[in-house]
Amino acid sequence: MGDDLFRLTVHEAAHLLARREVSSRELTAAVLDRLQGVEGQLNAFVTLTPELALEQARQADERLARGEDVTPLTGIPAAIKDVICTLGVRTTCGSRMLENFVPPYDATVIVRLKRAGLVMVGKTNMDEFAMGSSGENSYFGPTRNPWDRERVPGGSSSGSAAAVAADACLYALGSDTGGSIRQPAALCGIVGLKPTYGRVSRYGLVAFASSLDQIGPMTKDVTDAALVLQAIAGHDPNDSTSAPVEVPDYAAGLVPDVKGLRIGVPREYMGEGVEEGVRQAVTDAIERLAEMGAEVDWEASLPSTPYALACYYIIAPSEASANLARYDGVKYGYSYTEGASMWENMERTRQFGFGAEVKRRIMLGTYALSAGYYDAYYLKAQKVRTLIRREFESAFQRYDVLLTPVSPTPAFRLGEKLEDPLQMYLSDVFTIPVNIAGLPAISVPCGFSQGLPVGLQVIGRPFDEATVLRVAYAYEQAAGWRHRRPPL
Amino acid sequence: MTTPTAIDYEVVIGVEVHAHLLTRSKMFCSCPADYFGAPPNSHVCPVCLGMPGVLPVINRRAVELTIMTGLALNCQVPPLARFDRKNYPYPDLMKGYQISQYDQPLCKDGWLEIEVNGQRKRVRINRVHLEEDTARLVHVTTPEGESYSLVDVNRSGIPLMEIVSEPDLRSAEEARAYLTKLRQVLRWIGASRANMEEGNMRCEANVSVRPRGSEALGAKVELKNINSFKHVYEAIRYEVQRQISVLQAGGRVVQETRGWREDLGQTVPQRSKEYAHDYRYFPEPDLPPLVVSPEWVEEIRRRMPELPDARRQRLQDYYGLSEYDARLLTESRAKADLFEGALSHFPPDSRRARAKTAANWVNSELAGLLNARDLEWEDCPLGPAALAELLDLLEEGTINTSTAKVVLEESLSSGYSPKAIVEEKGLAQIGAREELAQIVQAVLEANPKAVADYRSGKEGAIQFLVGQVMRQTRGRANPEAVRELLKEHLSRA
Numbered sequence: 001m002g003d004d005l006f007r008l009t010v011h012e013a014a015h016l017l018a019r020r021e022v023s024s025r026e027l028t029a030a031v032l033d034r035l036q037g038v039e040g041q042l043n044a045f046v047t048l049t050p051e052l053a054l055e056q057a058r059q060a061d062e063r064l065a066r067g068e069d070v071t072p073l074t075g076i077p078a079a080i081k082d083v084i085c086t087l088g089v090r091t092t093c094g095s096r097m098l099e100n101f102v103p104p105y106d107a108t109v110i111v112r113l114k115r116a117g118l119v120m121v122g123k124t125n126m127d128e129f130a131m132g133s134s135g136e137n138s139y140f141g142p143t144r145n146p147w148d149r150e151r152v153p154g155g156s157s158s159g160s161a162a163a164v165a166a167d168a169c170l171y172a173l174g175s176d177t178g179g180s181i182r183q184p185a186a187l188c189g190i191v192g193l194k195p196t197y198g199r200v201s202r203y204g205l206v207a208f209a210s211s212l213d214q215i216g217p218m219t220k221d222v223t224d225a226a227l228v229l230q231a232i233a234g235h236d237p238n239d240s241t242s243a244p245v246e247v248p249d250y251a252a253g254l255v256p257d258v259k260g261l262r263i264g265v266p267r268e269y270m271g272e273g274v275e276e277g278v279r280q281a282v283t284d285a286i287e288r289l290a291e292m293g294a295e296v297d298w299e300a301s302l303p304s305t306p307y308a309l310a311c312y313y314i315i316a317p318s319e320a321s322a323n324l325a326r327y328d329g330v331k332y333g334y335s336y337t338e339g340a341s342m343w344e345n346m347e348r349t350r351q352f353g354f355g356a357e358v359k360r361r362i363m364l365g366t367y368a369l370s371a372g373y374y375d376a377y378y379l380k381a382q383k384v385r386t387l388i389r390r391e392f393e394s395a396f397q398r399y400d401v402l403l404t405p406v407s408p409t410p411a412f413r414l415g416e417k418l419e420d421p422l423q424m425y426l427s428d429v430f431t432i433p434v435n436i437a438g439l440p441a442i443s444v445p446c447g448f449s450q451g452l453p454v455g456l457q458v459i460g461r462p463f464d465e466a467t468v469l470r471v472a473y474a475y476e477q478a479a480g481w482r483h484r485r486p487p488l
Numbered sequence: 489m490t491t492p493t494a495i496d497y498e499v500v501i502g503v504e505v506h507a508h509l510l511t512r513s514k515m516f517c518s519c520p521a522d523y524f525g526a527p528p529n530s531h532v533c534p535v536c537l538g539m540p541g542v543l544p545v546i547n548r549r550a551v552e553l554t555i556m557t558g559l560a561l562n563c564q565v566p567p568l569a570r571f572d573r574k575n576y577p578y579p580d581l582m583k584g585y586q587i588s589q590y591d592q593p594l595c596k597d598g599w600l601e602i603e604v605n606g607q608r609k610r611v612r613i614n615r616v617h618l619e620e621d622t623a624r625l626v627h628v629t630t631p632e633g634e635s636y637s638l639v640d641v642n643r644s645g646i647p648l649m650e651i652v653s654e655p656d657l658r659s660a661e662e663a664r665a666y667l668t669k670l671r672q673v674l675r676w677i678g679a680s681r682a683n684m685e686e687g688n689m690r691c692e693a694n695v696s697v698r699p700r701g702s703e704a705l706g707a708k709v710e711l712k713n714i715n716s717f718k719h720v721y722e723a724i725r726y727e728v729q730r731q732i733s734v735l736q737a738g739g740r741v742v743q744e745t746r747g748w749r750e751d752l753g754q755t756v757p758q759r760s761k762e763y764a765h766d767y768r769y770f771p772e773p774d775l776p777p778l779v780v781s782p783e784w785v786e787e788i789r790r791r792m793p794e795l796p797d798a799r800r801q802r803l804q805d806y807y808g809l810s811e812y813d814a815r816l817l818t819e820s821r822a823k824a825d826l827f828e829g830a831l832s833h834f835p836p837d838s839r840r841a842r843a844k845t846a847a848n849w850v851n852s853e854l855a856g857l858l859n860a861r862d863l864e865w866e867d868c869p870l871g872p873a874a875l876a877e878l879l880d881l882l883e884e885g886t887i888n889t890s891t892a893k894v895v896l897e898e899s900l901s902s903g904y905s906p907k908a909i910v911e912e913k914g915l916a917q918i919g920a921r922e923e924l925a926q927i928v929q930a931v932l933e934a935n936p937k938a939v940a941d942y943r944s945g946k947e948g949a950i951q952f953l954v955g956q957v958m959r960q961t962r963g964r965a966n967p968e969a970v971r972e973l974l975k976e977h978l979s980r981a
Contacts, residue, residue, distance in 0.1 A: 085541040105534050107541060206540040210773035239543050240775050319773055322573050325584020326538045369768035378770060
């Protein structure tokens with residue numbers, strides 16, 4: 001064992017822990033060492049919590065020794081996106097505004113992970129308030145892609161994706177509003193699952209766009225995604241939008257069998273703008289599934305897809321403009337106090353506390369909700385949203401899953417799209433419709449383009465994460481990409 | 489102030505009432521809602537503090553009380569209601585938006601009947617909706633002249649119901665009658681304490697005047713931040729006259745917000761908001777639409793008590809009470825309950841006959857005693873059983889009216905039952921003929937002059953002898969019985 005413990009997946013490590021072949025303390029120490037070794041090159045973390053991790057590992061070892069309440073996550077070192085509230089551990093959202101904000105409570109997912117035996121090594125870097133597709137919008141500096149440090153890891157869950165890819169943790173939590181789990185997972189060559197809206201509690205997830213946000217696992221393989229989802233999913237009385245729907249045994253459903261599975265490939269997702277290497281990798285992956293017995297329709301169609309991006313950039317900023325109104329310097333976080341009046345202090349707090357992209361979206365949203373514009377923008381966007389949702393519904397009468405690329409391109413260079421917000425927004429053109437419709441979708445590695453990872457997106461029916469996971473698992477097992485690692 | 493031309497103007501008033509609901513917990517979290525008198529910021533949690541990441545959960549009881557209010561106000565209860573975000577920045581608003589209801593309120597299109605000078609009138613209700621209250625700002629100025637504000641978050645998230653009337657009120661008297669009636673209903677159904685002085689009921693009146701016969705509404709003045717019924721009434725009266733004077737002088741009424749200065753007896757302009765607010769309402773994405781099934785509405789309707797107007801009518805019909813008595817008895821539900829509760833201790837066939845006496849005792853004696861103690865009927869320490877006991881003691885002749893008043897007061901103060909008090913203090917009337925006869929005999933012997941006067945034809949002298957006997961019995965005798973007994977004895981000898 002020894003030195004390579006950090007390379008383990010969750011299920012591999014859980015196996016060793018359960019057989020007492022390794023302790024959580026040893027595993028955690030190995031991961032912390034690895035983290036220290038790579039963090040300087042990646043900037044994947046905002047806050048490191050090594051002492052907390054070792055203490056939690058000690059408790060996990062006691063639990064493992066007693067053999068009571070042991071779950072597959074007991075004693076497994078994890079990283080948490082810094083948009084999820086952790087009691088007593090600062091939660092910055094990648095923003096100066098919350099640079100010193102220490103939540104007085106745990107998010108529901110953290111409560112559940114702690115119950116499962118969480119070992120938290122740190123809070124991961126991210127685009128400020130989860131707004132961005134490259135990780136470059138963080139007040140704490142950009143995170144770098146482990147495959148090529150001149151490139152972005154994707155965003156907004158940039159640090160979580162880079163940390164998992166670099167073996168600086170065994171799994172991570174991310175959040176996904178328009179692709180923020182799946183796109184960085186694809187660009188970093190890991191697995192990222194956005195559950196159905198309502199599957200995982202949002203209580204304690206600092207809100208960006210409330211009707212789109214969802215927390216999900218970012219892992220080294222599909223089995224781990226199933227295990228982590230199992231731990232965090234389920235109805236929460238503190239989140240009225242979390243669904244009182246039964247949670248199946250996800251790991252038990254992981255069988256490498258896609259015979260007879262009906263796959264739709266919406267042509268709107270394979271056309272213009274898709275980089276050639278990405279198209280090839282995704283096409284190969286789908287053909288592989290066809291060889292395994294799936295029925296593939298290459299001519300599926302979701303004609304409203306081109307409107308999804310516009311729809312998203314009305315709805316998400318509108319909700320954000322209200323969600324971010326509470327940051328006024330009065331109650332917590334950054335506070336400008338040199339002004340002549342209360343109003344000046346509040347304005348300056350927001351002027352200096354928020355970064356450019358956050359301010360851009362607050363203004364977009366404020367505008368879209370304004371008297372005289374509401375009908376033309378917000379209301380229209382809601383109608384388009386209904387249309388997109390219905391198109392997916394009707395597609396799912398014919399197909400069990402839809403397959404698309406996650407991102408039209410592999411990881412781009414740092415700074416490449418920073419000055420062109422529209423180009424940046426287009427990174428999420430294939431992931432956004434899924435949030436608009438509230439569906440579950442996974443990003444699973446499906447090869448490389450220009451030496452950079454490419455992700456395959458598997459989209460499923462509402463609350464049918466089981467099928468999404470099964471397809472991703474079957475492909476992963478057949479393809480074997482998982483064994484390629486970044487040069488770190 | 490009234491000038492002959494004043495009758496040329498018609499007054500138009502609409503009223504918005506905010507009332508805290510009587511729930512145990514806050515609107516969207518489990519903090520206690522009873523914040524009155526609590527130390528600042530002691531009833532708070534991440535949710536009502538608007539911490540990053542928190543989510544609201546609807547208080548079911550608050551929804552039910554709002555629906556019950558809507559039913560009491562003859563409203564429609566649509567099958568789907570929705571919460572919306574009302575956006576505006578202010579330090580008393582923890583999230584930077586208030587969760588309120590915009591275009592799909594819980595209740596709409598109702599009415600409330602009021603009566604002014606014997607005229608009954610239906611005031612239309614536009615809507616009843618549910619929202620959360622804000623925190624309370626406390627403005628402080630130090631002796632050095634430095635001023636700052638403190639925020640008390642206890643009030644943040646208290647369930648707040650807003651009741652909006654149509655502009656159907658035509659005078660300050662009608663506005664007062666509307667508010668009084670609304671307060672009665674809110675307390676009656678247990679929706680709110682509805683106490684303006686305590687701040688759990690707030691009232692804003694929109695006042696305008698227009699030439700009689702005109703359809704168009706005049707410029708509207710919003711009267712705000714008024715803390716009692718009396719002041720609302722006075723403010724509206726003042727404002728109506730002010731607007732008429734402005735118009736008569738050829739001026740123009742400015743649309744603005746005004747407050748009431750009690751010391752001046754005037755309304756005065758309030759610092760207007762710096763810019764016209766655009767609240768940018770949009771549906772609250774953290775709360776799914778609220779499905780209000782007809783079954784739920786019916787269940788709430790079944791739980792609703794008989795309303796004041798219906799009860800008043802029933803008290804008149806069933807007990808033969810006058811409208812005046814019945815109206816007084818239905819001032820509050822606790823009062824009507826006390827009255828009917830006491831009567832229920834009597835045999836059914838005697839209740840109608842004894843209702844008038846019972847009503848008198850409740851409406852005058854007991855009301856006076858509670859008033860002197862500054863107690864509401866809800867807090868009356870005397871229960872229906874005790875009241876019935878007192879009425880029985882009177883009816884049987886065990887005590888007379890003046891003793892009964894003493895016993896009532898004693899019972900109210902000590903909590904002992906009237907019977908116990910009568911026994912303890914030996915207050916029972918001396919009814920036994922033998923006992924009374926002895927005293928009468930003694931009085932006659934001790935007052936030969938009065939006896940002689942009576943016998944010589946001065947019949948008035950008997951009054952002196954009655955007084956003497958009453959004195960000897962410390963008031964416990966029935967004066968009529970004493971008079972009869974005296975006459976008997978005097979004619980004998």
